[in-house]
Amino acid sequence: MRVSKEQVLKNKTALLDAASRLIRRTGIEGTGVAEVAAEAGLTHGALYAHFSSKEELVAEAFWHGFVCNIAATRAWVGDRKLGFEDYLDGLLSSDMRADLEGGCPMAALASEIGRQGRGVSASFAKAFEQMVEMLETSLERTMPAKQRRRLAVAAISAEIGAMAISRAVRKADAALSDEVLQATKEVLTTAHERQRPTAKRS
Amino acid sequence: MRVSKEQVLKNKTALLDAASRLIRRTGIEGTGVAEVAAEAGLTHGALYAHFSSKEELVAEAFWHGFVCNIAATRAWVGDRKLGFEDYLDGLLSSDMRADLEGGCPMAALASEIGRQGRGVSASFAKAFEQMVEMLETSLERTMPAKQRRRLAVAAISAEIGAMAISRAVRKADAALSDEVLQATKEVLTTAHERQRPTAKRS
DNA sequence: TGTACATCAGTGAACGCGCGTTCACTGATGTAC
DNA sequence: TGTACATCAGTGAACGCGCGTTCACTGATGTAC
Numbered sequence: 421m422r423v424s425k426e427q428v429l430k431n432k433t434a435l436l437d438a439a440s441r442l443i444r445r446t447g448i449e450g451t452g453v454a455e456v457a458a459e460a461g462l463t464h465g466a467l468y469a470h471f472s473s474k475e476e477l478v479a480e481a482f483w484h485g486f487v488c489n490i491a492a493t494r495a496w497v498g499d500r501k502l503g504f505e506d507y508l509d510g511l512l513s514s515d516m517r518a519d520l521e522g523g524c525p526m527a528a529l530a531s532e533i534g535r536q537g538r539g540v541s542a543s544f545a546k547a548f549e550q551m552v553e554m555l556e557t558s559l560e561r562t563m564p565a566k567q568r569r570r571l572a573v574a575a576i577s578a579e580i581g582a583m584a585i586s587r588a589v590r591k592a593d594a595a596l597s598d599e600v601l602q603a604t605k606e607v608l609t610t611a612h613e614r615q616r617p618t619a620k621r622s
Numbered sequence: 623m624r625v626s627k628e629q630v631l632k633n634k635t636a637l638l639d640a641a642s643r644l645i646r647r648t649g650i651e652g653t654g655v656a657e658v659a660a661e662a663g664l665t666h667g668a669l670y671a672h673f674s675s676k677e678e679l680v681a682e683a684f685w686h687g688f689v690c691n692i693a694a695t696r697a698w699v700g701d702r703k704l705g706f707e708d709y710l711d712g713l714l715s716s717d718m719r720a721d722l723e724g725g726c727p728m729a730a731l732a733s734e735i736g737r738q739g740r741g742v743s744a745s746f747a748k749a750f751e752q753m754v755e756m757l758e759t760s761l762e763r764t765m766p767a768k769q770r771r772r773l774a775v776a777a778i779s780a781e782i783g784a785m786a787i788s789r790a791v792r793k794a795d796a797a798l799s800d801e802v803l804q805a806t807k808e809v810l811t812t813a814h815e816r817q818r819p820t821a822k823r824s
Numbered sequence: 825t826g827t828a829c830a831t832c833a834g835t836g837a838a839c840g841c842g843c844g845t846t847c848a849c850t851g852a853t854g855t856a857c
Numbered sequence: 858t859g860t861a862c863a864t865c866a867g868t869g870a871a872c873g874c875g876c877g878t879t880c881a882c883t884g885a886t887g888t889a890c
Contacts, residue, residue: 421850421851421852421853421865421866421867421868422850422851422852422853422854422864422865422866422867423852423853423865423866423867424852424853424854425853425854427866428865428866431866431867445737446737447651447734447737449649449651449652450651450737452842452843452844453843453844453845454842454843454844462866462867462868463867463868463869464844464845464868464869465845465846465847465866465867465868465869465870466866466867466868468844468845468846469865469866469867470866473844473845474843474844474845520736526787526790527733528733529733530732530733530783530786530787530790531729531730531731531732531733531734531786531789531790532649532733532734533786533789533790534722534786534789534790534792535647535648535649535652537793538793538794541790541791541792541793541794541795542793542794542795544790544791544794545790545791545794545795545798548787548791548798549798569805570805570808570809571805571809573801573802573805573806574780574784574802574805574806574808574809574810575809577780577783577784577787577802577805577806578776578779578780578783578784578806578809579783580783580786580787581732581779581780581781581782581783581784581786581787582776582779582780582783584732584733584735584736584782584783584786585728585732585746585750585779585782585783587733587735587736588732588733588735588736588743588746588747589743589746589747589750590736590743591739591740591743591744592740592743592744592746592747593743593744593747596747596750596751599775600775600779603771603772603773603775603776603779604775604776604779604780606772606776607772607773607776607777607780607810607813608776608809608813610813610816610817611809611810611812611813611816613816614812614813614815614816615812623832623833623834623835623883623884623885623886624831624832624833624834624883624884624885624886624887625832625833625834625885625886626885626886626887627886627887629833629886630832630833633833633834654875654876654877655876655877655878656875656876656877664833664834664835665834665835665836666835666836666877666878667833667834667835667836667837667878667879667880668833668834668835670877670878670879671832671833671834672833675877675878676876676877676878826890827889827890828888828889828890829887829888829889829890830886830887830888830889831885831886831887831888832883832884832885832886832887833883833884833885833886834882834883834884834885835881835882835883835884836880836881836882837879837880837881837882838878838879838880838881839877839878839879839880840876840877840878840879841875841876841877842874842875842876843873843874843875843876844872844873844874845871845872845873846870846871846872846873847869847870847871847872848868848869848870848871849867849868849869849870850865850866850867850868851865851866851867851868852864852865852866852867853863853864853865853866854862854863854864854865855861855862855863855864856860856861856862856863857859857860857861857862
């Protein structure tokens with residue numbers, strides 16, 4: 421039966437929330453449309469009133485999950501002035517690793533995105549750029565812009581790789597899983613110190 | 623009909639080759655057993671004479687692909703004494719990015735492995751350790767062992783992340799795709815220089 | 825070396841199953857008067 | 858404000874399809890004598 425305009429919006433958001441969480445947990449191909457609809461309290465047929473296909477749902481859900489994630493991060497940061505190392509600590513924490521469903525969609529899906537269409541690729545690129553920009557704000561203004569950009573791009577890339585690997589090896593080798601996060605944090609910190617104007621360049 | 627022992631081995635190898643390449647190209651869930659068998663010149667039924675299930679095939683194929691990759695890398699290195707930067711250039715090149723099917727299985731599958739069983743996770747951990755050890759040999763002996771290990775772990779993690787991201791954004795933003803590889807290379811080089819004993823630690 | 829027979833890798837039809845998608849239908853909502 | 862009707866989000870059965878897996882059968886290989 422027909423539902424109120426308000427309810428339509430609520431249902432669409434519920435579908436995007438469910439899809440976003442499920443594809444992070446079980447992957448794009450491992451998530452079915454019926455599962456998504458059920459999680460949102462609807463039947464699978466209703467999904468096609470909001471999205472023309474699974475592909476469209478996935479593209480929108482990926483972006484939705486990313487926006488929610490950024491918003492949550494901004495809320496967590498609040499009014500504090502966080503430094504580069506503070507961001508690294510947050511992004512590379514074991515809490516983040518444990519939260520596959522709610523954590524960074526880029527880390528959860530990185531290697532699957534290359535096989536998707538241009539739309540999903542564009543969402544990923546936009547999400548990546550936003551994360552880079554956020555991290556750049558934590559870098560000292562005394563550092564040349566080019567170096568700030570370079571360090572931020574490399575750090576976000578490294579974070580995504582380290583998180584994916586930390587999760588991949590965890591079932592077999594918990595110590596290695598921790599080591600990957602720790603080593604990445606330390607090496608990025610070293611690179612940061614090296615690029616700070618207080619440290620002389622050779 | 624029955625085939626010679628020699629042919630049995632050839633067929634099993636062909637199945638592993640096909641599976642290894644296909645899962646890198648289309649993902650674990652995106653690859654069907656019939657497709658793998660056909661690529662190896664067999665019918666799907668024959669596959670079950672070699673592997674008890676798709677899961678077993680995937681675990682063995684992942685390891686097989688990795689071993690082939692390491693062997694190819696060693697052959698490429700040959701007798702040369704390569705430095706850390708030489709390895710980075712090779713691992714983070716656009717040639718590597720283009721060769722999804724034949725390139726590093728860890729970069730192609732990183733975020734999917736966390737959803738697999740303990741067997742695949744163990745294969746991944748072992749493969750990761752081997753790559754780390756290979757990279758460690760390129761680092762100066764004058765650098766403390768602990769720092770060599772840390773840098774190698776972070777560098778392989780970063781490489782895998784950068785390669786996955788470079789592929790993920792490529793369809794939408796080729797320039798960003800290149801930038802990710804370049805920035806990762808440069809920042810890791812900086813971290814390396816910083817940790818060399820010739821550079822004073824603060 | 826030659827013969828008889830057991831072995832088993834490979835074939836291809838068939839299985840149940842869950843997938844994404846479609847569609848006739850329902851009935852509360854929103855709208856026109 | 859009240860009534861009549863068009864709209865359309867949601868339902869659930871049904872669709873074709875490809876999946877992983879099984880199995881009776883085939884026939885060349887390997888082995889026992």
